[in-house]
Amino acid sequence: xxxxxFLGRKRQLFTSKPSQAEEEDxxxxxxxxxxxxxxxxxxxxxxDKVLSAQVLQSQQKGNKIHDEHLFIVTHQAYxxxxxxxxxxxxxVRDLFIKNHVRDERNMLKVVxxxxxxxxxxxxxxxxxxxxxxxxxxxxxxxREYLSPASGFQSLQFHLLEAKIGVADHLRVPYNRRHYRDxxxxxxxxxxxxSEQEATLLQLVEQWLxxxxxxxxxxxxxxxxxxxxxxxxxxxxxxxxxxxEDSEAKEDLLADLNKQTEVFTALFDPERHEHLLSKGERRxxxxxxxxxxxxxxxxxxxxxxxxxxxxTALMEIDMLMTKWxxxxxxxVHRMIGSKAGTGGSSGYQYxxxxxxxxxxxxxxxxxxxTFLVPRAWVPKLNPNIHxxxxxxxxxxxxxxxxxxxxxx
Amino acid sequence: MxxxxxxxxxxxxxxxxxxxYTNVSSSKQHQKEDENDDSQTGINKASKGxxxxxxxxxxDKIVTSQVLQSELKGNKIHDEHLFIVTHQAYxxxxxxxxxxxxxVREIFISGHVRDERNMLKVNxxxxxxxxxxxxxxxxxxxxxxxxxxxxxxxREYLSSASGFQSLQFRLLENKIGVQHNQRVPYNRRHYRDxxxxxxxxxxxxSEQEPTLLQLVEQWLxxxxxxxxxxxxxxxxxxxxxxxxxKREKEKIEQKPASEMKEEMMAELIKQRDIFxxxxxxxxxxxLVSTGQRRxxxxxxxxxxxxxxxxxxxxxxxxxxxxTSLMDIDTLMTKWxxxxxxxVHRMIGSKDGTGGSSGYHYxxxxxxxxxxxxxxxxxxxTFLVPREWVPKLxxxxxxxxxxAECCDSSYCSSSDDSD
Numbered sequence: 001x002x003x004x005x006f007l008g009r010k011r012q013l014f015t016s017k018p019s020q021a022e023e024e025d026x027x028x029x030x031x032x033x034x035x036x037x038x039x040x041x042x043x044x045x046x047x048d049k050v051l052s053a054q055v056l057q058s059q060q061k062g063n064k065i066h067d068e069h070l071f072i073v074t075h076q077a078y079x080x081x082x083x084x085x086x087x088x089x090x091x092v093r094d095l096f097i098k099n100h101v102r103d104e105r106n107m108l109k110v111v112x113x114x115x116x117x118x119x120x121x122x123x124x125x126x127x128x129x130x131x132x133x134x135x136x137x138x139x140x141x142x143r144e145y146l147s148p149a150s151g152f153q154s155l156q157f158h159l160l161e162a163k164i165g166v167a168d169h170l171r172v173p174y175n176r177r178h179y180r181d182x183x184x185x186x187x188x189x190x191x192x193x194s195e196q197e198a199t200l201l202q203l204v205e206q207w208l209x210x211x212x213x214x215x216x217x218x219x220x221x222x223x224x225x226x227x228x229x230x231x232x233x234x235x236x237x238x239x240x241x242x243x244e245d246s247e248a249k250e251d252l253l254a255d256l257n258k259q260t261e262v263f264t265a266l267f268d269p270e271r272h273e274h275l276l277s278k279g280e281r282r283x284x285x286x287x288x289x290x291x292x293x294x295x296x297x298x299x300x301x302x303x304x305x306x307x308x309x310x311t312a313l314m315e316i317d318m319l320m321t322k323w324x325x326x327x328x329x330x331v332h333r334m335i336g337s338k339a340g341t342g343g344s345s346g347y348q349y350x351x352x353x354x355x356x357x358x359x360x361x362x363x364x365x366x367x368x369t370f371l372v373p374r375a376w377v378p379k380l381n382p383n384i385h386x387x388x389x390x391x392x393x394x395x396x397x398x399x400x401x402x403x404x405x406x407x
Numbered sequence: 408m409x410x411x412x413x414x415x416x417x418x419x420x421x422x423x424x425x426x427x428y429t430n431v432s433s434s435k436q437h438q439k440e441d442e443n444d445d446s447q448t449g450i451n452k453a454s455k456g457x458x459x460x461x462x463x464x465x466x467d468k469i470v471t472s473q474v475l476q477s478e479l480k481g482n483k484i485h486d487e488h489l490f491i492v493t494h495q496a497y498x499x500x501x502x503x504x505x506x507x508x509x510x511v512r513e514i515f516i517s518g519h520v521r522d523e524r525n526m527l528k529v530n531x532x533x534x535x536x537x538x539x540x541x542x543x544x545x546x547x548x549x550x551x552x553x554x555x556x557x558x559x560x561x562r563e564y565l566s567s568a569s570g571f572q573s574l575q576f577r578l579l580e581n582k583i584g585v586q587h588n589q590r591v592p593y594n595r596r597h598y599r600d601x602x603x604x605x606x607x608x609x610x611x612x613s614e615q616e617p618t619l620l621q622l623v624e625q626w627l628x629x630x631x632x633x634x635x636x637x638x639x640x641x642x643x644x645x646x647x648x649x650x651x652x653k654r655e656k657e658k659i660e661q662k663p664a665s666e667m668k669e670e671m672m673a674e675l676i677k678q679r680d681i682f683x684x685x686x687x688x689x690x691x692x693x694l695v696s697t698g699q700r701r702x703x704x705x706x707x708x709x710x711x712x713x714x715x716x717x718x719x720x721x722x723x724x725x726x727x728x729x730t731s732l733m734d735i736d737t738l739m740t741k742w743x744x745x746x747x748x749x750v751h752r753m754i755g756s757k758d759g760t761g762g763s764s765g766y767h768y769x770x771x772x773x774x775x776x777x778x779x780x781x782x783x784x785x786x787x788t789f790l791v792p793r794e795w796v797p798k799l800x801x802x803x804x805x806x807x808x809x810a811e812c813c814d815s816s817y818c819s820s821s822d823d824s825d
Contacts, residue, residue, distance in 0.1 A: 054464035119552050130535070
């Protein structure tokens with residue numbers, strides 16, 4: 001083990017503020033280790049590879065266009081971050097797939113990594129502003145040298161979509177072909193696998209189905225909720241009917257009817273299955289119940305971090321939509337209505353992807369439809385209902401200082 | 408050179424056979440067919456050979472360069488991947504900044520900047536550098552999702568690798584104009600000692616070639632309106648300021664004696680001293696020798712001229728340039744400070760992997776000695792009421808409306824676009 005961080009520290013933790021001269025000395029302490037062998041920065045980061053990957057097509061063709069370098073570097077930066085998102089995403093999926101997630105001590109890791117993905121997406125959305133310093137006129141000067149390369153051929157982006165859970169059958173077709181047709185050999189294989197392996201959506205769905213409190217012979221959240229809502233609506237109706245006849249009363253009754261319809265639909269499992277088959281819902285009925293449970297009881301200790309997870313998942317959807325929209329706007333500005341270099345209709349195609357069909361966790365957003373007054377939420381009795389306070393931590397594979405397989 | 412009009416400019420005609428696409432599941436999709444038609448036009452060219460995305464961007468190099476030291480040493484730590492990718496992203500953008508910076512320096516060095524049609528290009532590229540720096544600043548938030556505890560788990564495998572060995576970062580500093588004798592010494596050694604011979608050569612060159620600061624300085628010295636036998640901006644300004652100060656003094660002296668009168672008089676004297684210092688060339692040169700000022704006296708005059716007359720057509724873009732140069736300084740300082748805060752959070756008071764005192768060293772670099780265009784900031788000290796600014800007469804002072812476009816090397820659709 002090299003470079004023990006604790007060696008060489010002569011300074012106490014808590015001392016008085018050093019004088020100016022002392023502070024300057026402080027900054028001079030240390031030895032320059034680069035001269036002593038061992039890996040250096042450039043080697044560690046393989047900069048010889050990374051920084052030699054910028055080859056301008058315009059220059060190859062004898063007409064070097066300055067702005068092509070920005071175009072290349074921007075896309076490479078995107079791909080670097082895509083790689084990292086896949087790293088985080090796969091590690092989280094793995095925690096679910098290996099069932100390590102059943103040990104609730106792993107939840108912090110899960111939420112931290114999903115949140116990290118949202119932070120990266122935020123950066124990727126902001127990155128457009130840099131490329132937007134290129135004008136359409138400058139882009140025109142080198143665009144002809146790009147064909148047929150196109151972002152549509154980004155393997156990592158499609159892997160990302162697939163692993164998060166963008167529905168294959170809901171994808172907007174690309175020139176009426178399956179998007180996988182753009183890839184060949186190894187890449188096509190990789191894509192196919194990613195579609196067949198458990199997606200984040202599916203894993204989260206199974207996790208939600210296991211939400212404590214759903215058990216019919218236990219807390220029976222759904223049964224209690226239905227009873228409370230029906231009771232609550234009944235009481236509201238009585239109150240309104242006692243009012244003097246008026247237009248306001250009519251309006252209020254109409255609203256109440258609409259509300260009643262909404263909740264009736266919520267408790268209709270067949271309707272849910274129907275919407276599932278159409279692709280308008282993605283989570284199972286049980287998973288939906290779990291999500292609503294976590295929402296209503298988010299302040300219970302056991303549900304706090306799960307609630308953060310659901311929020312972060314919606315954040316991913318929002319950011320991906322923003323990313324798509326920003327991309328559309330940039331492309332529109334750059335090429336107007338021209339066709340894309342890959343052969344698609346360009347702007348038109350991209351615009352069609354900014355839609356709910358590319359949203360993965362839409363059901364979590366839609367839960368807001370079913371919010372009820374706090375009084376209607378089934379009450380918890382801390383003496384009887386211990387499950388909101390007791391976590392499961394039995395997985396023997398969990399090791400907070402694991403040295404074997406920290407992933 | 409003949410331009411070949413290639414396919415992207417023709418909108419493809421005809422549509423693919425819809426039945427090639429299976430899995431049409433819902434009626435909703437049929438409803439949307441009309442809407443989709445436009446989005447569906449075109450052909451998929453990727454299948455026809457030719458350069459594709461991954462090859463164009465040499466992704467085989469980029470996405471295979473993440474090798475975790477912790478994994479090599481048999482103890483793979485998850486968060487090391489973030490550490491690597493973040494730094495690689497920074498270095499990619501440093502490369503882009505150097506690309507823009509060198510192209511701008513070249514426009515000045517070659518004299519092309521004298522053709523004022525090149526000013527848009529100069530300004531756009533400097534502004535682009537500003538935008539990149541803004542992104543690099545935002546990027547810290549991503550690395551900050553790593554906790555000190557997670558960093559501790561793999562830090563030992565980094566041994567002596569350190570950001571202090573980033574060649575591109577040093578090149579950037581040098582080419583903008585950070586003075587090597589102003590640098591905070593690093594363990595009392597020269598910063599160039601960290602690099603191998605070849606890289607050290609490059610760094611030496613970057614110190615010796617004209618920096619952005621020097622080139623901008625020369626450009627400022629050429630600001631139209633400074634000519635003593637012409638508009639004589641400086642002479643007129645001095646006259647106006649002295650006259651203005653005198654009138655202010657008389658106004659105050661007429662007031663009845665009071666404590667407020669005393670204060671106002673003291674304030675006026677302070678102001679007068681500031682302006683007198685402005686017109687003291689010897690004082691300026693002294694401050695240059697101590698490194699507190701960086702621009703020549705003449706260049707300072709040019710900058711102030713551009714400030715005061717920024718709305719004149721000829722000075723509008725130059726004014727934007729000066730603003731962007733200050734943005735660069737501001738953002739670099741913020742970058743250094745963000746870096747310091749993050750390092751402090753990660754390693755507290757421990758030493759850096761490269762052997763430095765870590766946090767303490769970095770904190771000492773967040774200082775004005777690294778500010779390159781500090782003089783532009785300080786010009787705000789010398790702002791005067793609008794009436795004191797020498798008046799312009801459009802019929803007489805036509806230089807403000809007439810740009811020089813004489814450079815024969817300028818070509819708006821140049822073969823050598825750089």
